[in-house]
Amino acid sequence: MDRLRKMNSNPTNRLTATRTVFSFIFILCLSFLNTVDARQLPDTGTYKNGMVVCAMPQASQVGLDILKKGGNAVDAAIAVQFALEVTHPQAGNIAGGGFMVYRSASGKTNTLDFREKAPAAASRNMFLDSTGTVIPNMSLATRQASGVPGSVDGMAEAFKKYGSLKWAELVQPAIDLARNGFPITRKLAADLNYGRGQFIKLNPGKNYLLKEGGWKEGDLLVQEDLAKTLELIRDKGRDGFYKGKVADEIAAEMKAGNGLITKADLENYHAVWRPAITGSYKGYRIITMPPPSSGGIALLQLLQSVESYPLSRWGFNRDSTVQLMVEAERRVYADRSKYLGDPDFYKVPVDSLLNPAYNKKRMSTFSWAAATPSQSVLPGTFAGYESDQTTHYSIVDKAGNAVSITTTLNGGFGSKIFVGGAGFLLNNEMDDFSSKPGVPNMFGLVGGKANSIEPGKRMLSSMTPTIIEKNGRLFMVDGTPGGSTIITSVFQTILDVTDFGMDMQHAVDAKRFHHQWLPDEVTEEKGALDDATKAILTKKGYVIKDIGGIGRVDAILVTPTGYQGGADPRGDDTKLGW
Numbered sequence: 331m332d333r334l335r336k337m338n339s340n341p342t343n344r345l346t347a348t349r350t351v352f353s354f355i356f357i358l359c360l361s362f363l364n365t366v367d368a369r370q371l372p373d374t375g376t377y378k379n380g381m382v383v384c385a386m387p388q389a390s391q392v393g394l395d396i397l398k399k400g401g402n403a404v405d406a407a408i409a410v411q412f413a414l415e416v417t418h419p420q421a422g423n424i425a426g427g428g429f430m431v432y433r434s435a436s437g438k439t440n441t442l443d444f445r446e447k448a449p450a451a452a453s454r455n456m457f458l459d460s461t462g463t464v465i466p467n468m469s470l471a472t473r474q475a476s477g478v479p480g481s482v483d484g485m486a487e488a489f490k491k492y493g494s495l496k497w498a499e500l501v502q503p504a505i506d507l508a509r510n511g512f513p514i515t516r517k518l519a520a521d522l523n524y525g526r527g528q529f530i531k532l533n534p535g536k537n538y539l540l541k542e543g544g545w546k547e548g549d550l551l552v553q554e555d556l557a558k559t560l561e562l563i564r565d566k567g568r569d570g571f572y573k574g575k576v577a578d579e580i581a582a583e584m585k586a587g588n589g590l591i592t593k594a595d596l597e598n599y600h601a602v603w604r605p606a607i608t609g610s611y612k613g614y615r616i617i618t619m620p621p622p623s624s625g626g627i628a629l630l631q632l633l634q635s636v637e638s639y640p641l642s643r644w645g646f647n648r649d650s651t652v653q654l655m656v657e658a659e660r661r662v663y664a665d666r667s668k669y670l671g672d673p674d675f676y677k678v679p680v681d682s683l684l685n686p687a688y689n690k691k692r693m694s695t696f697s698w699a700a701a702t703p704s705q706s707v708l709p710g711t712f713a714g715y716e717s718d719q720t721t722h723y724s725i726v727d728k729a730g731n732a733v734s735i736t737t738t739l740n741g742g743f744g745s746k747i748f749v750g751g752a753g754f755l756l757n758n759e760m761d762d763f764s765s766k767p768g769v770p771n772m773f774g775l776v777g778g779k780a781n782s783i784e785p786g787k788r789m790l791s792s793m794t795p796t797i798i799e800k801n802g803r804l805f806m807v808d809g810t811p812g813g814s815t816i817i818t819s820v821f822q823t824i825l826d827v828t829d830f831g832m833d834m835q836h837a838v839d840a841k842r843f844h845h846q847w848l849p850d851e852v853t854e855e856k857g858a859l860d861d862a863t864k865a866i867l868t869k870k871g872y873v874i875k876d877i878g879g880i881g882r883v884d885a886i887l888v889t890p891t892g893y894q895g896g897a898d899p900r901g902d903d904t905k906l907g908w
């Protein structure tokens with residue numbers, strides 16, 4: 331990693347370094363995003379009264395129980411969020427952040443931004459050394475890597491506006507799971523064993539998530555200190571986390587190692603309701619997340635870029651389909667690098683980016699004969715513009731209210747640093763900022779001023795929780811983890827349903843590919859593109875690389891007979907309906 335960061339500081343090596351870092355992150359993620367296993371496709375049955383699809387079976391069960399008790403989709407989402415903190419420590423988070431996209435049964439939409447913020451003491455060059463070089467790992471595995479957590483405030487806000495059961499009822503199932511323990515899956519055992527070395531190194535004297543001799547499938551994971559922290563949240567709501575004992579412990583943890591988050595940062599944190607951004611695609615209405623996520627804008631740009639082409643005639647993952655999608659992705663990710671950032675700090679040119687004429691013009695520069703080299707694709711220009719390990723869950727209830735939430739610690743197990751005796755992990759979301767213009771972050775993404783570090787600013791995200799309507803009615807709830815691949819995975823899942831006629835589970839199972847402008851390569855899950863397609867594209871100059879797994883999409887489709895789930899077989903993801 332040191333070597334990679336040194337390479338990154340040299341502009342002549344940037345492209346190579348970007349590639350190498352990107353490969354590195356996929357190797358890092360392999361443990362978390364396993365390759366598709368050969369299990370039988372689960373049923374594509376439908377349910378009339380509600381459905382929960384999330385990363386862990388126990389958390390899906392918690393959500394379903396809340397729906398059956400008469401809770402609405404937001405109630406269930408809050409319970410799932412806390413249950414994932416316990417059952418999915420790779421990404422579940424009370425010390426992380428995320429985004430919620432909401433559509434009520436009557437069609438009203440809203441989004442909640444509970445993304446982490448840079449602490450007040452953060453500064454633009456905080457991850458650079460005296461020569462201006464990015465310090466390896468500083469934005470990933472230190473106390474400075476953490477943004478001010480947003481998840482607990484987000485859940486409290488969501489509850490205030492839409493909750494219908496009692497708050498305590500929504501937090502209690504997570505407390506029970508933490509205190510009584512639950513039998514872990516094979517994948518969780520493997521991930522915990524993978525994290526062991528770092529847990530020990532970064533947390534001397536603590537034994538959270540450690541087991542003598544290593545974890546195996548079926549072992550009981552008990553988290554008593556986490557149960558106590560969750561009890562404070564159950565009894566005091568937001569104040570149980572942002573004030574008092576937990577806040578003291580977070581502040582003390584920061585002081586123990588140059589961390590920046592203070593008690594004032596915690597008290598001042600507030601999630602923000604933002605109007606959803608919407609767009610249309612072939613008669614569907616797309617409701618998605620505005621900045622500080624780049625995901626919603628990028629998704630709408632991608633859909634606009636391909637809308638006028640006959641994708642269904644060409645077919646799923648055929649060469650013309652893949653070429654078109656890759657060229658759209660190249661251009662959209664170039665725009666992302668320059669124009670996307672926290673709208674409270676940077677004027678994101680939303681209207682220009684979402685102008686259909688703009689995206690059409692961007693696509694006019696590609697040739698069917700050969701790949702457009704990324705070096706020749708710069709972020710677009712607009713007349714009159716002044717420069718200036720994640721998890722997703724989808725829930726619908728009996729009434730038809732829908733929730734789409736993507737939420738994260740960033741890396742697998744976040745910074746891998748636990749807070750004092752409070753039993754939970756800190757995020758390493760500061761890496762989502764651009765530490766230095768043009769130097770890639772752990773997902774190989776580059777950025778500049780729009781996403782530079784400033785006190786109180788939210789780091790740019792790729793998370794793309796999305797809800798889709800057809801003829802004014804709920805049609806689909808969609809989203810995934812996967813860093814920079816989130817946007818393209820959501821894009822592909824939508825096309826798999828709208829253009830390639832797949833049901834929800836097959837769309838989720840379908841193998842994916844990805845391009846993000848830099849590095850200039852197409853990554854594919856092995857077998858996503860057949861040999862003939864690869865040969866055609868390679869001849870045109872596309873560099874195609876196999877990677878272990880892309881995304882973990884958890885989605886719901888509304889069919890004439892009821893809700894149909896798609897739970898990603900790449901993880902332990904589980905769909906439950908009733």
Ligand code: DON
Pocket residue numbers: 359719720721738739740741742759762790791792793810811812813814816
């Ligand atoms: O907000 C973002 O875009 C990233 N922090 C997401 C990280 C992620 O998806 C990791 N999961 N595999």
